[in-house]
Structure formats: C-alpha cells, structure tokens
Amino acid sequence: MEILSQLIVNSVIAGAMYALMALGFNLIYSVTRFFNLAHGVAAAAGGYAVFYLTSSLGQNVYIATAAGIVSAGFLGYGFDRLVFLRLRRRKTSSMVQLVASLGLLTSVQAVLAILFTNEFQTFPAGHTLYNVLGGAITGTQTAVVASGFFITLLLALILRHTMFGKAVNAVSDDAEVARIVGIDTDRVTGRVFFMGSAIAGIAGILTGFDTGLGPTMGMGLLLKGVIACIIGGMGNVWGGTAGSMLLGFAENFGIWKIPGQWKDAISFVILIAFLLLRPEGMIKK
Amino acid sequence: MEYAINLAILFLIYAILGLSLNLVVGYTGLLSTAHAAFYGIGAYAAAILVTSHNVNFFMALLAGVLASALAALLIGVVLSRFAGDYYALVSLGFNVIAYSVLLNWQGLTRGPLGIPGISRPYLLGLAFSSNGPFLVLALIFLAMAYIISRFIAGSSFGRVLKAIREDEGAIQVFGYDTVRYKLAVFVISAAMAAAAGALFASYITFIDPSSFTVMESVFILAIIILGGLSNLKGSVLGAAIMVLLPEALRFAGFPASMAAELRQAVYGLSLILLMLFRPQGILGEYRL
Amino acid sequence: MNKLETQDLVKRFAGVAAIDGLSISIEAGRITSIIGPNGSGKSTLVNVLSGMLPIDGGLVVVDAQPPLKSIRPSKAPSYGITRTFQEVRLFEQMTVLDNVLVVLTERNLRSAFFERHRAHHLGQAEAVLTRTGLWGKRGDLAVNLSYGQRKLLEIARVLAMCATSQAGIILFDEPFAGLFPQMVKTVSSIIKELRNSGITAVLIEHNMDLIRELSDHVIVMDSGRLLAEGSAAEVLERRDVIEAYLGE
C-alpha cells in the first residue's frame, strides 16, 4: 500500500515536470510546425541563471528564480529572432529548422559547460518531507506539481480568452490566413517563443532545486517533453499535459519491475508504440 | 608527428562515418540521428570479442558489422513507417535506447566502466600496434568505404535512393517497393559505421558509452552537412574540417581541459550557420 | 490490351465522398476522356487507380482478372497501370536523363546493384527523350526546366514505362494544361500513337476541342458520380452536362 502511494506521488511529480517541458514545446510547435530541440537548453539556461545569481552573486532565491525564468524566456526569444525567424522568412523546410535547433542545443549546452564546468551543481534547498496520501514529497516537488497544474490552467485560459491567445490560435490554424487578416505573425511567434521558453525555464529551475544541474540536463528534459507532446497529441495544451502524466506513470510503474536506469529507454518505447499504433496521440486537435 | 598521425586516424574514422551516413541522409533524404548507435554496436562487439574471447580483430570486426546490420534491419523496419521530422525524432530515440543498453547491460558491456585493454589488430604476422601502420590500415578502410559508397551512388540502386528522397510517393507509383530500398541502404550504412566503430575501439584501446551518445550522431550529421549532402568528397572534406577545427582553436589558446566542449560548441555553431547561410554545405548537391 | 473497370468505387476524405459509388468501364486500346467540373473527383479517381490512395469501397477490375479491393502503393504497374500528375511531380534534384532512367531499370534489388542492361536502358531513354524533345536537356536538373518541359518530362516518364512493357493503361491527368500550342501538338500526337500501339489511355482534360479531337469515348463525372457517357459529340450536347460545367 505504502509503495503504491509513493509510486503514485512520484508519477504525478514526474508528470508535472514533463508537463512543464511539454507545454512550451507544444506551444512553439503549434505556431512554427517544427520540432524545436533548442527548447531543452532554454530549461538548462534558466536553471543555471538561478545558480549563478544565488551562488555567485548571493541573490535572494525568489528574485533569482524570477530572473531565471525571464532569462530563459529571452534566450528562446533570441533563438527566434536570430535564427528561426530568418529561416521562416526564407520558407525553409521544417527539417532545416530542426537541424538549426539541434545546432543551438549543442552549442549553447557546450557554452554552459564551459562557463559552469561539467560538474553537477546543486542549490542550497530545504528538503523537508511532507506526507501526501502516505507518500513522501519534498517542498520543491510540491512546487513542481503546483506549477505544472497552474501553468497548464493559466495557459489554457490565456489561449482561450485573451487577444494574444486568439492570435496564437489563428497562426497555428493557418499562418498565411492569419497574416492576411492583419495579425503580425512574426510578433506573435516571438512572444510564443518567449512564453514557451520561460515555462521551460521553470522546469529547469525546479530541476535544479530538486536534483541539481548539469549542462546536458536540457536534452533529457526536452526528450520527455517531446515524447509527452506526441503521445498526448501535438499542438494541444491538454494533450501535452495528459501525455506527460501518462509518461510519468508509465515510467514510475515501469521501474517498479524494471531497474531505474531504463527510464529513458522505456519512454522511447512508449513513444514508438504510440507513433505506430495511434499517431495522432491521446487527444486529437 | 604522433600528434599528426593521431589526428589523421581520427579523421579517417570520421570520414568513414560521414560517407556511410551520407548514403542515408544525403542520397535517400532520411534525417537519421542514430548513426552513433551503429558505430557503438560495432565498437562494442569488436571490443568484447577481442578482450573476453580472444578473437582476431578482423573476425571481431566482421561480427560487429553483422551485429550492426542486424540491429539496423530491425530498427529500419520501424523507421520505415516514418518520414521527415518524425524520422529524425524516432531515430534519435533509437540512439537513446542504444546508449541506455550500452550503459545498463553491465553484464555484457561493463556499463560506465567501459572496456579497457582492447588490443590492436594483427593479421598474418603483420601487427598494427604502432600508430604508423594503424594509419595505413585506417586509410585502407576509408578507401574501401569510399569505393563502396561510389559504387552505390553511381548504380541504379543509388538513382532509386535519390528518387525516394525527391518524391517517395511518385517513385512508388512507378513500381518501386521503397521500403526495401530504404532498408537496404540503412543496413549498408550501419554496417559501414560498425566497421568504423571497431577500428575506433582498437585504436583507442578503451571504449565507454560516452562515445556513442546522440551528440556523437549530431557531430557526424554536422560533418556531412558541412561537407555537403549527396556528395562523397564533401563527407571526407567535412570530416577533415570538423576534426581539425577544434585543434586549431586549441592552438589559438583555449585550454585543453575544455576540448570536448569546445568541439561541441564549434559543430553546434557550424550547424546553425550552415542552415542560415549555406544549407547545401560546401560541395552539396542536395539541401534538406 | 488492357481493359479497366470500376464497380461502386468509393473514396472519402474525412467522411465526405470524393468518389461516390462510381461504376465505369474503360475499353482497351481506346482513348477514354474523363471530364467534369473542378472538384468532381477526376484526380482522386486517378490517385485511387494508381494505388496512391486507399480504396474505401467498391472494386477495380483490370482485364477481367479477379476484382481488386485494394491496390497497394507500388503495385499499380503490376496491373499495367501508370500515370502522370496534374501538379507535376518530378524528381527535382535529379537530371532529366535520370528521371527517365529510374523508371527504365529493373525493380529488384539485385539488378539495381549490378545493372546488366545499362546500354539498353540508355538507348530507351534516348528514344523517349528525343520523342518529347528533351534529349538536348538530358544533363539539366529537372528543377531547372521550364513549365512546359516539365510537363513533357512527365510524358517521357510514362513512355519509358511503356518501353519496359510495364504499362498497358496510362492515366493522363490534364497533360495539356498550360502548354503552348506546339507542345500540345507533340503531346496529342504521342497519345494517338500510344493508342495506335494498343495502349489504353485515360485522358482528363478541360479543353473541349482536344476532347473532341482525341476521345473515342467520353465519361462525365460530377460530385464523384457518373453523370453521362458516350461519344464526344453526344455527351457535349447534353443539357445536364453543360449545366454541371456552368453551374459551379
């Protein structure tokens, strides 16, 4: 019984973390229609920004966190202005943009390693344990679950009820038509990059508090986000979150019987199974 | 001198990897990001057979090639269901799985500890234990890889691959079962990568999973995109540049401890610049 | 000589029928034209018959052989069916010569590696490219051809399929659209020659003069159904046919 509650709690924590990655990735995909692999390094950069501000500059954790989220957002925005916007204007294929994003992921990740070394860095965080339904959960992990939940909700509300949200939906339905009816699609896309990357930054920062930071952490986070999106349904907010939860549960219940190191492999097996059997994901757009 | 020979051998290994990946990405238009997996299978198969079973290197290499070809056949069957971005993503997934296996199947691979003490090749009393003769051996392998690739690119098989790249739906209408062609080229490419892996293992004499990550696949991809897709000389040129460029930076005063990160920064940046300014690479005859 | 027949053929897109219970019969060794307003399902029919789209209902019968419930991609030539594309689909970053050679060479993997009839295939390629006036362009990439030359290369490709006797039925999807008069002449004389050599030609076309000139039989489609059929003279007089064309 106890082990079951712990597994459920762990699944929800993992699912919420993946959801944070999936939300931004899905949002960016919905307007640009390419797999932005650089999304992972925005998460890592957010984490490292907080690490730098707290450890080297001695800033307050809350201020540092806010600054970390914003810097992740600006990094994503910069990716768009410097690279993807130009590629879009030239109407390049989504493969070209994917390869460029792979280049961004690799090079920015290497820069992080050069600046902060390959050492695993940890934040000075409290590790008080709370008890939920018989499972233990730390303060940070509570924050992960809360952020995953609130940001999914917030994003869904923004997309449904604001002018910006309507513009995003218009661009994601048909960028050409959106432009004709007077939407500044480049501006919308730029903001989407900012928002999506800022959300990734939250995931990176929380990972830092939860387990610590490494320069290559972005890749791992990204892959979970991508897989969650695809099994949940590309281009759909709820789909990304649903997929994340499924993935979180599958991995944690999987490792009940299978050793933990196989988590990554398990998630890709799930991805491939979905792509073969139900390519449109759990929730159709 | 040793330093130059070392670089030359690495260049030759990456040139083989580039040529073989170019068959899949450049000629057939399938953006595979799993090449390091087949490279790794070849390296590990050879290393395990040479160290624990005392098999002659060349037999071990052959076994690695076969193992890799078999893996490629299985993976290729799944991959043949996908195209475009999804192909890239799923192949990346297979690289992650392969890496996971190398890292976690400790009974076979010793996991993160790696496999030390892989001996250099010998054949009919001819030993390749010092780097000079090994260079010659690697050169012979590159020559073979080049000849095979040229033969494929110039054959009517190669022409069908290009047609698949240009318009798979259209070439099917003219009676080609494209899945077979895609599988065939994928298997050939993986077999060549495995040969490069075996060569690498016996050259370095120690391997661990970290040489066969997704990032390594991206590195090989950067080589062929820089040199130019669908052009064999381009792959060789790309390998030369990508292997030498980080060295040049080292001479420019960057510390050696950051060599690996520097190399990553360089090829990452070159991918971005290529996509922005010259997507066909230096000698490319096809752009993504 | 191949005869082609459909029985209650159905093809739907997202539930909407683009071909809606179509039963037609196409005589062997004749030119049968299919006309009908935009969106009436002509190209969809070609796509289904060439195995590019799965069949949702009904049957296809070739030469009174066992009826087909589905035509797998890449299997159309085994029933003698080949086609051209309304929106030209060439192998863009390949030479004109390679665009033709690729349909001439043998299909199995072994002969793809070890080609034995290279000279023979080159001879066939020269013949079809000369016939379409493209031999001088053989070294150019397809992507660099003019619009008309691209259309002609499509024709060259189906001629190559005939040269390897893999085609008994050719589906031409608007081969004349946008061509200069000189090229129209070339293409129409090629289609006539093909018929005279026993090929079954299906011609989709909007130009009524060409329909009158070339057709042995005309089939009119509307909303995925058979509206009328008969000789060009008969069919083009009918009120419902004229209305279908004007009424959209």
Ligand SMILES: Nc1ncnc2c1ncn2[C@@H]1O[C@H](COP(=O)(O)OP(=O)(O)OP(=O)(O)O)[C@@H](O)[C@H]1O
């Ligand atoms: N791939 C597709 N997906 C969804 N709908 C399609 C697809 N192809 C065709 N349709 C629809 O099916 C109907 C028939 O189209 P089709 O292209 O067969 O018409 P057509 O008779 O060839 O017209 P035209 O004379 O303009 O070429 C149209 O309503 C079209 O929008």
Ligand SMILES: [Mg+2]
């Ligand atoms: Mg049409």
